[in-house]
Amino acid sequence: MDLERVRGKSLLTLPRVHVGQMIGLLEVLEDFKGRVDAAKVADDLILELDDLLPAVDAAELLGFLKVESGDLILTEEGRQFLAKGASGRKKFLNEHIMKLSAFKAIVDFLRSHKNHEVTREELLEFLRKEMSDEDAESAIPWIVEWGRYSLILHYDSNNGKLKILRTPK
Amino acid sequence: MPQLIELRRVTKAFGSLERPTVVLEDINMSVHEREFVSVVGPSGCGKSTLLRLIIGLTEPTDGEVYYRGRRVQGICEGMAMVFQTFALFPWLTVAENVELGIHGKQLSKDERRMRVLKILELMGLHGFEDAYPRELSGGMKQRVGLARALISDPEVLLMDEPFSSLDPLTATHLREEVLDLWLDPKVAPEAVIMVTHNVEEAVYMADRVVVLTSRPGRIARDIQLNMPRPRDPRSNEIYRLVDEITGIIA
Amino acid sequence: MFCGSSPFDIFMRDLWVLLPYTLYSLLRMFIALAISYLFAIPYGVAAASSRRAEKILMPILDILQSVPILGFFPAAILFFILVFQEGWVGVELAAIFLIFTSQAWNLAFAVYESASTIPSDLDEASTTLHLKGLARFRNLILPACIPKLVYNGMMSWAGGWYFLVAAEMITLGSRAYALPGVGRYLAESTYSGDYSGTVLGLIFIVLTVLAVDRFLWKPLRTYAEQFRYEYVSLGEAPRPSHLSLSPAMRLKGLLKAPVAIKDVVHPFPVRLEPVVDRLRYVAVKPGKLLGRHVKVMICAVTLLGCGLAATRTSEIMRYAYSSWSILTEPFWNPELKSEVANIPVALAASILRLFSAYLLSLAWTLPLAVKIGSDRRMFAASASLMQVLASIPATALFPIIILATMSLPGGLQLTSIILTMTGMQWYLLFNLIGGVRSIPSDIIEASEAYRLGGFAKFRKVIIPALLPSLITGSITGLGGGWNALVVSEYVVFGGESIYVLGIGAMIDKAAYELGSFSLLLTTIIVMSATIILMNRLLWRRLYHFVFHRYRIDY
Numbered sequence: 001m002d003l004e005r006v007r008g009k010s011l012l013t014l015p016r017v018h019v020g021q022m023i024g025l026l027e028v029l030e031d032f033k034g035r036v037d038a039a040k041v042a043d044d045l046i047l048e049l050d051d052l053l054p055a056v057d058a059a060e061l062l063g064f065l066k067v068e069s070g071d072l073i074l075t076e077e078g079r080q081f082l083a084k085g086a087s088g089r090k091k092f093l094n095e096h097i098m099k100l101s102a103f104k105a106i107v108d109f110l111r112s113h114k115n116h117e118v119t120r121e122e123l124l125e126f127l128r129k130e131m132s133d134e135d136a137e138s139a140i141p142w143i144v145e146w147g148r149y150s151l152i153l154h155y156d157s158n159n160g161k162l163k164i165l166r167t168p169k
Numbered sequence: 170m171p172q173l174i175e176l177r178r179v180t181k182a183f184g185s186l187e188r189p190t191v192v193l194e195d196i197n198m199s200v201h202e203r204e205f206v207s208v209v210g211p212s213g214c215g216k217s218t219l220l221r222l223i224i225g226l227t228e229p230t231d232g233e234v235y236y237r238g239r240r241v242q243g244i245c246e247g248m249a250m251v252f253q254t255f256a257l258f259p260w261l262t263v264a265e266n267v268e269l270g271i272h273g274k275q276l277s278k279d280e281r282r283m284r285v286l287k288i289l290e291l292m293g294l295h296g297f298e299d300a301y302p303r304e305l306s307g308g309m310k311q312r313v314g315l316a317r318a319l320i321s322d323p324e325v326l327l328m329d330e331p332f333s334s335l336d337p338l339t340a341t342h343l344r345e346e347v348l349d350l351w352l353d354p355k356v357a358p359e360a361v362i363m364v365t366h367n368v369e370e371a372v373y374m375a376d377r378v379v380v381l382t383s384r385p386g387r388i389a390r391d392i393q394l395n396m397p398r399p400r401d402p403r404s405n406e407i408y409r410l411v412d413e414i415t416g417i418i419a
Numbered sequence: 420m421f422c423g424s425s426p427f428d429i430f431m432r433d434l435w436v437l438l439p440y441t442l443y444s445l446l447r448m449f450i451a452l453a454i455s456y457l458f459a460i461p462y463g464v465a466a467a468s469s470r471r472a473e474k475i476l477m478p479i480l481d482i483l484q485s486v487p488i489l490g491f492f493p494a495a496i497l498f499f500i501l502v503f504q505e506g507w508v509g510v511e512l513a514a515i516f517l518i519f520t521s522q523a524w525n526l527a528f529a530v531y532e533s534a535s536t537i538p539s540d541l542d543e544a545s546t547t548l549h550l551k552g553l554a555r556f557r558n559l560i561l562p563a564c565i566p567k568l569v570y571n572g573m574m575s576w577a578g579g580w581y582f583l584v585a586a587e588m589i590t591l592g593s594r595a596y597a598l599p600g601v602g603r604y605l606a607e608s609t610y611s612g613d614y615s616g617t618v619l620g621l622i623f624i625v626l627t628v629l630a631v632d633r634f635l636w637k638p639l640r641t642y643a644e645q646f647r648y649e650y651v652s653l654g655e656a657p658r659p660s661h662l663s664l665s666p667a668m669r670l671k672g673l674l675k676a677p678v679a680i681k682d683v684v685h686p687f688p689v690r691l692e693p694v695v696d697r698l699r700y701v702a703v704k705p706g707k708l709l710g711r712h713v714k715v716m717i718c719a720v721t722l723l724g725c726g727l728a729a730t731r732t733s734e735i736m737r738y739a740y741s742s743w744s745i746l747t748e749p750f751w752n753p754e755l756k757s758e759v760a761n762i763p764v765a766l767a768a769s770i771l772r773l774f775s776a777y778l779l780s781l782a783w784t785l786p787l788a789v790k791i792g793s794d795r796r797m798f799a800a801s802a803s804l805m806q807v808l809a810s811i812p813a814t815a816l817f818p819i820i821i822l823a824t825m826s827l828p829g830g831l832q833l834t835s836i837i838l839t840m841t842g843m844q845w846y847l848l849f850n851l852i853g854g855v856r857s858i859p860s861d862i863i864e865a866s867e868a869y870r871l872g873g874f875a876k877f878r879k880v881i882i883p884a885l886l887p888s889l890i891t892g893s894i895t896g897l898g899g900g901w902n903a904l905v906v907s908e909y910v911v912f913g914g915e916s917i918y919v920l921g922i923g924a925m926i927d928k929a930a931y932e933l934g935s936f937s938l939l940l941t942t943i944i945v946m947s948a949t950i951i952l953m954n955r956l957l958w959r960r961l962y963h964f965v966f967h968r969y970r971i972d973y
Contacts, residue, residue: 018308018309018339019306020306020308020343021336021342022338023342024340024343028338031401031402047337086291086346088294089293090293090296114381141304144304148296154296154301157300226547239792244547246549253540254538254540256540258558259646260645269548269550270548272549272554272558273549285618301645340563353480
């Protein structure tokens with residue numbers, strides 16, 4: 001638990017997995033009645049355990065699952081999340097993704113600019129303060145994807161501008 | 170249930186007249202309303218060709234394909250297809266790609282926009298309207314493919330190995346989404362025909378599994394699955410069926 | 420020469436002439452490019468639309484590509500002047516036509532390639548979406564062609580300068596009309612001794628080329644990028660390493676999977692078969708691209724044409740007869756017959772000249788390419804310099820070269836060889852550099868491990884590895900060389916026309932001195948036929964041989 005809180009503070013903690021992959025993992029957990037050994041999941045899906053980790057990390061970050069002695073456990077929040085339809089999930093994430101300090105920091109950064117808008121380069125500069133160059137570069141597609149999915153951000157790839165779409169009140 | 174599609178003695182051969190390669194031979198089958206059909210078989214058994222014959226992308230060398238009683242000639246109105254490699258136009262945004270699904274219809278600009286936004290929301294693509302395919306994950310690209318197919322309200326949805334280019338987690342998730350669509354009376358097409366080499370997937374999703382053998386492709390078995398949904402993908406019944414079908418194919 | 424004028428006055432006078440001349444040249448280039456695109460797009464799309472169309476249209480393109488463009492030019496001038504009567508219109512149109520022929524075939528080929536390698540899934544999807552006719556063209560075919568249209572357009576643009584400058588220099592001596600343009604300016608400056616003017620002219624050309632690249636081609640290149648495909652690999656479900664996207668995991672995945680060298684290294688030049696392999700797609704099915712109504716239209720027009728022709732058979736017969744007698748004039752007119760008799764010898768002389776130029780070019784480009792290609796720093800340092808040098812159309816340097824070398828022993832014989840070299844060497848150099856750079860380092864390392872020193876290493880390792888790019892560079896270089904022959908074997912110098920024995924000279928002579936259209940046609944046909952024969956019998960075979968034996972493929 002402490003670990004989680006500490007991890008949540010750093011900009012380094014971003015989901016680094018596709019949204020669909022994380023949801024897929026939660027659905028698999030649900031199939032296994034909410035609790036299953038991580039290795040078994042990997043086996044069942046014909047994956048390496050290592051390859052499962054990013055999805056596990058993301059789900060954990062968002063509070064949808066817990067890890068306990070090698071088992072993956074679906075939380076109540078995770079169950080509720082799954083029960084919602086496509087738009088329900090987006091709404092949910094829109095309300096909760098700012099709990100991740102990474103997204104909070106990015107949204108604050110955007111708010112401090114005119115029109116709540118920055119260029120890709122400006123975002124990169126911002127990220128470089130907290131992480132290595134490569135990590136910053138690779139973080140951007142994840143930020144864009146999760147930002148778009150949760151309807152927090154809008155990204156125009158033609159001119160490389162990122163801006164706030166809709167934040168919860 | 171009324172018959173939508175019928176194949177009578179359909180044979181398809183490629184190559185020269187002297188040495189033809191017969192891909193499908195004497196296929197007789199029909200698809201009815203409210204049927205989710207999976208077509209499985211080893212690679213090269215012509216299952217993808219079967220799909221293309223049904224939609225009208227290609228013509229049978231012998232035999233006929235009927236849709237609602239009429240001979241299929243050219244692309245059928247009322248059928249739409251989803252591809253293994255997504256087939257999205259790289260220079261169009263998600264919204265523009267999806268809009269191609271109704272490009273021929275007489276609609277006002279507002280109506281068009283409404284329909285695009287509606288289907289995007291349904292497919293969980295809200296927020297990605299202005300994204301380009303290269304910015305999307307495989308799962309999302311296939312969602313766009315599905316959106317583009319479903320926006321025209323097709324009666325029959327054809328899917329050619331729709332999940333085969335996706336990683337296991339994404340594929341799992343997207344399968345559930347497709348099943349949700351199938352079970353939603355407001356959106357679902359009348360019939361779905363899915364081609365796959367993944368037998369588990371076929372059994373898990375479909376009401377009926379058509380098993381093809383290869384060289385030449387013939388129907389070996391046509392199995393009605395009387396399993397209610399939601400199904401447990403790891404149930405014994407499913408495992409048993411998978412074993413049985415894998416046995417036929419091998 | 421201009422007594423009493425200060426260098427500054429001369430400079431200003433030069434500038435006053437050079438500015439509008441440059442604009443005229445640019446205008447011709449743009450008009451020609453536009454017409455080339457207008458030709459290439461329908462032609463390429465039509466050729467890609469059905470097997471039958473392909474069988475007819477592509478060989479025609481092949482032949483057209485092999486005809487030496489500058490061989491066309493005298494014929495074009497005569498033709499256009501005949502049609503339009505007005506001297507200046509005829510020559511201007513001929514110049515634009517010349518540039519057009521240097522660009523259009525290449526662009527048509529690019530369109531054909533793009534239109535026929537549309538991934539089949541996109542093509543099928545378009546069909547299932549009911550995209551037909553114009554909608555299909557607009558949504559699928561045209562966008563698919565844009566990358567090649569831009570890149571080949573760039574190359575054609577560069578090539579066009581070469582021919583434009585040549586055209587402007589040629590018409591300088593013309594009785595009809597001298598094209599105002601940079602080419603003429605350069606020739607006039609150099610021959611009148613105004614060397615500062617020559618330098619100024621060259622600077623202007625370089626600046627113009629660089630400016631157009633920066634303000635036209637660069638934005639177009641950026642625009643064209645969005646039209647490239649991302650190919651999804653078919654086959655079994657992707658291995659788990661696709662899930663993990665952090666750099667560390669990606670590296671792990673790479674280390675796990677066996678890497679095929681051929682996926683990593685693409686020996687320059689691009690080979691079509693492996694590219695197609697990589698795509699693993701079937702080309703667009705015939706008959707689908709052109710809508711049925713277009714096909715009907717084409718049939719209707721053809722029938723109409725035949726119908727019209729049928730009503731005027733007697734006129735057509737008479738016309739055919741007179742055309743025939745005009746065309747065969749060289750064979751019955753005693754004046755021209757002697758010329759015709761010289762053709763075989765002239766051809767032989769030209770071939771000798773061509774190959775001398777080729778060998779001389781190779782002699783300096785090969786070592787230089789090896790030097791530059793194998794040394795990363797040297798390549799980086801020289802890249803921009805080479806780009807600038809290559810952007811000067813070789814023909815712009817002709818007056819200087821002629822002036823410098825005509826007075827040497829050998830006279831025009833030597834000069835023509837050097838001039839021909841200028842049309843070949845860049846193709847050779849760039850292809851060879853590319854070839855050297857793409858020799859996989861493990862081959863080099865292996866040769867070092869086996870202690871193959873200097874010459875042996877060169878002979879056994881580098882040359883075989885370079886053969887594909889050598890062949891490509893040679894084929895394109897020799898193509899450029901044939902064109903150069905037409906302007907190098909016949910030169911107007913010091914007020915008189917000098918020429919050597921050669922087929923290029925014969926073409927020029929037929930056009931400018933004898934004014935015989937039929938002789939001109941005969942010599943052009945002979946030259947083109949030779950080129951086509953050489954291509955098919957010699958180069959194609961070599962190409963295939965080299966590609967099957969010397970490809971770096973595991």
